[in-house]
Amino acid sequence: MLAWSGSDRASRLPRDWPRRRARILRRDPVCGVCQRAPSTEVDHITPGDDHSDANLQGICTPCHASKSGREGGRAAAARRASAYRPTEPHPGLIER
Template identity: 45%
Template sequence: MIDLSQIPRFTGHALERDGHTCRIQGPRCQGRATEVDHIQPGDNHDPNNLQAVCTPCHATKTGKENAARLNASRPRRRREPEPHPGILRPDEMQSRRSQGVAGDPL
């Protein structure tokens, strides 16, 4: 377990180690890193799990991670597909024909 008081030291180390250059290099990247991001989301503050990033890249990555986390936690509620009310099943068609109902339902 890492002492949380050491986080600023790790943050500065990650920025220096990465030369203050954004490691994500996304489409809105500013190039100069001013923030530190967890490579693997969570509370692992190990220096090997930290990377230097610019603000736009950090915001984009965090937003995607949060959206994925929310979508994963939502229950999937899907209804079973219902047959169209105007379409007869094959057994219903046979029944109608045997009863002498005129016309093809399709």
């Protein structure tokens, strides 16, 4: 299964994404995370749909994969936790 299969991420990018991407890669020729490798991808610093230049950074492929994996893991853990969290307090803990 492909990493992006089932994702709507590409459809949420602005129409001018190719231009923005090129501009950020020119601005940040070196990875914003490891500061060693050339930037080959553009990353949202804060996850979400803020596509402003201030929230975008050039990043190398290994750092981007690592960062995205950590963010995805945290999101999945939050979804799992909320799925099992009781919606009301346990009857033995209700004060009367």
